[in-house]
Amino acid sequence: MSKKVLVAYASKTGATAGIAEAVGDELRAHGHDVDVLDVARVKDLTPYDAVVLGSAIYTRRWRHEAVHFLRHHVDELRQRQVWLFHSGPVGPDKDQDQEMPSTVRHLAHEIGATPAVTFAGRLEPETATGFLARRLAAGNLAGDARDWDKVRRWSADISAAIEATQRSTWHRPPAGHFLG
Numbered sequence: 001m002s003k004k005v006l007v008a009y010a011s012k013t014g015a016t017a018g019i020a021e022a023v024g025d026e027l028r029a030h031g032h033d034v035d036v037l038d039v040a041r042v043k044d045l046t047p048y049d050a051v052v053l054g055s056a057i058y059t060r061r062w063r064h065e066a067v068h069f070l071r072h073h074v075d076e077l078r079q080r081q082v083w084l085f086h087s088g089p090v091g092p093d094k095d096q097d098q099e100m101p102s103t104v105r106h107l108a109h110e111i112g113a114t115p116a117v118t119f120a121g122r123l124e125p126e127t128a129t130g131f132l133a134r135r136l137a138a139g140n141l142a143g144d145a146r147d148w149d150k151v152r153r154w155s156a157d158i159s160a161a162i163e164a165t166q167r168s169t170w171h172r173p174p175a176g177h178f179l180g
């Protein structure tokens with residue numbers, strides 16, 4: 001039985017959205033029913049068994065709409081399998097794991113999600129918006145550093161974890177079994 005999975009993203013210039021689409025494609029290839037949506041458009045988690053949330057990192061912070069989503073859905077997320085990723089590093093430090101901002105770390109802890117995995121990002125003159133971004137995109141940080149193999153491997157791991165839960169759910173004893 002396939003699971004319904006939400007892959008939600010917060011992206012300013014499209015790089016994180018592209019990673020979310022790749023995660024969605026991989027999960028679909030494993031037979032899951034997947035919606036890939038801008039996190040600002042997600043109002044209701046009822047249809048979903050599992051959630052993947054990704055945010056771009058800007059000046060060490062997550063996009064506010066991703067933080068808003070975590071904060072406003074703590075209870076629903078706690079009842080689902082949740083995976084987090086953030087996309088950021090470019091240039092010579094593209095393989096460096098990034099720390100989760102402390103607000104996100106606390107929310108992830110409340111939800112019971114494991115720490116966010118870091119994916120390299122993209123910074124290009126064509127998509128950069130604003131003075132600072134254009135300046136950075138003109139230097140040695142410029143380029144598309146996204147590592148599609150890493151994204152696919154991570155997505156395959158998620159699929160395996162979802163399937164493992166299905167198997168264990170199948171054998172789960174009736175509610176109240178351990179309470180007597």
Ligand SMILES: Cc1cc2nc3c(=O)[nH]c(=O)nc-3n(C[C@H](O)[C@H](O)[C@H](O)COP(=O)(O)O)c2cc1C
Pocket residue numbers: 010011012013014015016017056057058059060061087088089090098120121122123132133134136
């Ligand atoms: C002004 C600015 C600040 C940034 N700050 C960070 C940062 O603190 N950490 C990081 O890893 N990447 C940082 N980046 C890189 C972006 O996160 C990267 O370009 C990302 O892939 C953009 O994602 P998006 O296209 O989904 O918005 C920054 C980029 C810009 C333009």
